[in-house]
Amino acid sequence: MRKLLLVGCAALVLGGSAAVATSQTPRNETFRMLELFGDVVGIVEQAYVVPVDNKKLIEAALAGMMTALDPHSNYLPPSNYDELRERTEGQYSGVGLTITSEGGLVKVISPMDESPAAKAGVQAGDVISAIEGQNAAGLTVSQVSEKLRGAAGTSVRVTFLRDGEEPREVTLTREIIKVQSVTGRVEGDFGYLRVSTFNENTGRELSEAIAKIKAQKPGVKGYVLDLRNNGGGLLNAAIDVSDAFLERGEIVSQRGRKPEQIQRYSAKPGDLTGGLPLVVLVNYGSASASEIVAGALKDHERATIVGLTSFGKGSVQTVIPLRQGRDGALSITTARYYTPSGASIQKIGIEPDLEVARSEAEARIVSRSSFIYSEAAYATALDSSIGAERKGPHTPREAPGEAYDKEKDYQLQRALDVLRAGGDLSKLSAPPEGIVVTEPGSEPKADEGSEETPED
Known part of the structure; x- marks a missing residue:
């Protein structure tokens, strides 16, 4: 059985061992309900006002059954199962969106780097309200995914909704998306590593990117690992990146329904950076496999986390092919995953050591309860299993104000500041002019170069 970990319903994900459990409902009651299902299909077939496609009806019923469990369990028709496998291999044709479902609406978890969707300005949290002018409310992730897929060179009109803005219709031209999961470059004295997804090539690509930076900058003094808007991917890739x-030490553990269903994954000797200072960038579009990496590096005090609290998707989905994939597959939640310290990320996320918003718009989203984009927003999400809760609406510690240059990536600039301080936040330079700084329990105020944080 091939096992993948899913983030939401359209992203690839964590492998896990599936356990087939008997239903707690008495068997005779289960059989009675199955007979009822057959009766309903028969009545619809005979009495509905127009002829029906029984195959579509049953696929819709399967999808409804799975999504009633939690937001990430799903039935994948054969075409969607094929797409899932293509994504793990790093190439597919489409618009480059990782999506999930919430309250009858399909939302964007993250746009893939350099994809048609990313180039069109689509952002994490955007709602897909219409496709080709047809209302998308009530469609499943599989149905939306099928409508967005198509031959390279063809186009699709998609309408997106975003908090505080008018609906925006964009025409996306589908492409063969060859996912280069890792890119790297030199930023002054430091190396910058962007991981956009976790696929079969990520571990190798990361090693190559680090080697390239070392060759270009032999005296490199530290690294930024950018996991923002990375919706997740393969468990093995997350382990490779952490390792x-x-x-x-332990990287991650996953625990299933029964006490004995525990799997642990540990690092092997050898730090490719030689222990140089490391900063990890995350935001609310960083989910699942991204959170495994951030959680492991934070718990081992190997990295400083900068940005916004991550998505909080800490459940494991196992993909189970049906009849060798001829009838699609089930993506079913089989476990939760835990960081090395034993913390569950489910519905909580990874909190940054230095909370920094990239823009005023991001800061508003975090400060308004009705628009916080996270796993905790799903009514059917699994609980965290440890009784903890995600931090509620609040104003981020730092956020660009109106005077700040909007062309600059403020989160990245602060990550580099942390590296210049050797990873020691007590030595971090004060925010530059134009940044709004909020102290715990206080109203936001414009930073005026105060003495709250010392200069380098």
């Missing part, structure tokens, strides 16, 4: 920066 690249760790010498030893």
Whole structure:
């Protein structure tokens, strides 16, 4: 059985061991309900006002049954199962969106780097309200995904909704998306590593990117690992990325329904960066496999986390092919995953050591309860299993104000500041002019170069 970990319903994900459990409902009651289902299909077939496609009816029923469990369990028709496998291999044809479902609406978890969707300005949290002018409310993730897929060169009109803005219709031209999951470059004295997704090539690509930076900058003094808007991917890839920066210790564990269903994954000796200072960038579009990496590096005190609290998707989905994939597959939640310290990320996320919003718009989203984009927003989400809760609406510690240059990536600039301070937040330079700084329990105020944080 091939096992993948899913983030939401359209992203690839964590492998896990599936356990087939008997229903708690008495068997005779289960059989009675199955007979009822057959009766309903028969009545619809005979009495509905126009002829029906029984195959579509049953696929819709399967999808409804799975999504009633939690937001990430799903039935994948054969075409969607094929798409899932293509994504793990790093190439597919489409618009480059990772999507999920919430309250009858399909939302964007993240646009893939350099994809048609990303180039069109689509952002995490955008709602897909219409496709080709047809209302998308009530459609499943599989149905939306099928409408967005198509041959390279063809176009699709999609209407997106975003908090505080008018509906925006964009025409996306589908492309063969060859996912380069890792890119790297030199930023002054430091290396910048962008991981956009976790696929079969990510571990190798990360090693190559680090080697390239070392060759270009032999005296490199530290690294930024950018996981923002990375909706997740393969568990093995997340382990490889974590292992690249760790010498030893547990990376992640996953725990299923029964106490004995525990799997642990540990690092092997060898830090590819030689222990240089490391900063990890995350935001509310960082989910699942991204949170495994951020959680492992934070718990081992190997990295400083900068940005916004991550999505909080801490459940494991196992993809189970049906009749060798001829009838699609089930993506079913089989476990939760835990960071090395034993913390569950489910509905909580990874909190940054330095909370920084990239823009005023991001800061508004975090400060308004009705628009916080996270796993905790789903009515059917699994609980965290440890009784903890995600931090509620609040104003981020730092956010660009009106005077700040909107062309600059403020989160990245602060990550570099942390590296210049050797990873020691007590030595972090004060925010530049134009940044709004909020102290815990106080109203936001414009920073005027105060003495709250010392200069380098």
